[in-house]
Amino acid sequence: KQEVTQIPAALSVPEGENLVLNCSFTDSAIYNLQWFRQDPGKGLTSLLLIQSSQREQTSGRLNASLDKSSGRSTLYIAASQPGDSATYLCAVKEGGSEKLVFGKGTKLTVNP
């Protein structure tokens, strides 16, 4: 059974710091991995999608990497800003199904 773990559960950093959020999954048979952002009381906003054959994806100040064989992904946020404060969720699309399996998320607070 696929399980997704996100560490840390919460993170508080000063503005301007570079930071890394971690995601691990137990079964490497995945189609892709997606990072989402959720603001309080809002839906999920897709940040980056990495296919199983890819190693990384970049969008602006965000960079996500994928090491499928070791079951790990990281989300790197450069020069963090208070507007980056949100919960970040990692989800893998299981091989052989269309389901997304989510981690519990990392709650990020960027202090001005």
Next chain:
Amino acid sequence: EAGVTQFPSHSVIEKGQTVTLRCDPISGHDNLYWYRRVMGKEIKFLLHFVKESKQDESGMPNNRFLAERTGGTYSTLKVQPAELEDSGVYFCASSPPGINYGYTFGSGTRLTVV
């Protein structure tokens, strides 16, 4: 393009009542999914439609939950009768045909059963 639309955004009902949630996916997205997040837990899969057909409903918690997708367009999720443990946020998502596409999620419906 319009996103995935869900309504209502909030619903408060009494135990034993019936509630129907609605999701309008992005036009042209054959795949439609329902997920749920209960307090303190991770978001979990409920079911998956391909057009109007249920492809996978392995995540539906019990027979009090009924999902339909009329003509392969919008979908409804009915809870009847609602129980306290059904409280949570219900998300709908859609994606184009093909396994390599990511999901687009709606804003969710926050259901509170009192």
